[in-house]
Amino acid sequence: MRLISWNCQVLGNPWTGRSLHKIVREQAPTICFFMETRLDKDGFVNLYSNLPFNNKIIVKHPDAGGGLAFLWKNTINLEIINYTANHVLAVVTEEDGFRLFLIGFYGWPEAQKKVRSWRLSEHLKTFIEGPWMIIGDFNAFLHALEKKSRRPPQTSQVDAFRDALESCQLQDLGFKGQRREKSFKFEESWLLKADCETMVKEAWGRENIASHGLESIKQKIQMCGAELLSWGSAWTDPDxxxxxxxxxxxxxxxxxxxxxxxxxxxxxxxxxxxxxxxxxxxx
Missing domain, CATH: 1.10.12 (Lyase 2-enoyl-coa Hydratase; Chain  A, domain 2)
Structure with a gap:
């Protein structure tokens, strides 16, 4: 079973749509859970009927934001138990009979409504008969460092989220990965600029290289690449x-x-x- 959970923040535009197709193509998930789609069933089918999923649950309240899409392939034995505008509860049965209860969860983003998220998670626990897992976005923080802004989350909200997870006997699985460092890459689009050739010649012809032979060529390439990267950054992401x-x-x-x-x-x-x-x- 391979999962993707994404708060996509509007699927009704070409930019997000291209990203969605790219992610599904590269990651080849068996189950996808998308939040804040802003699309009803007709809108989703109209734009994404070519996604490789035979089954789907689309939830969207009329004249409102939000919107959930829960998709899965026929290669997995999955049964939907119930759903609302903030969750989809399903059970996945493996070939050996092992059952995993899976919840796609989208918490209320408004501070005054977050208690509804904790109540919903407690309610969903009553349907569980075995191991379970929640994917999605609680719109809450377990640690202040998770919030990428100058204003830290309120301590009371952090504590309430922790209490809710403990009450449901849930454990944060965390995240593992590493940041990509920016490296030099020659962009074909730079050739469209009339001054590209002049800039390369000037950078290559500078006489401040102390080494000789192959080492000097290596240093010239590094220097030229650095100047190209600096010069071309203004053209790399137009508009x-x-x-x-x-x-x-x-x-x-x-x-x-x-x-x-x-x-x-x-x-x-x-x-x-x-x-x-x-x-x-x-x-």
């Missing part, structure tokens, strides 16, 4: 600000009440976004 602004407007339109005007604007912005992303792929 990033425009993409961000369009994304913000698309997000806002997804939250607003649907009208003919908003539909037209959404389609126009989506087309513009697609053009920028296609250009972005060249870079």
């Amino acid at each position: 990033v600000e425009a993409i961000k602004e369009i994304q913000k407007r698309l997000d806002k339109l997804n939250e607003e009440e649907i009208s003919e005007t908003s539909k037209a604007e959404f389609l126009d912005l989506s087309k513009r976004m697609d053009e920028l992303l296609q250009k972005h792929e060249i870079y």
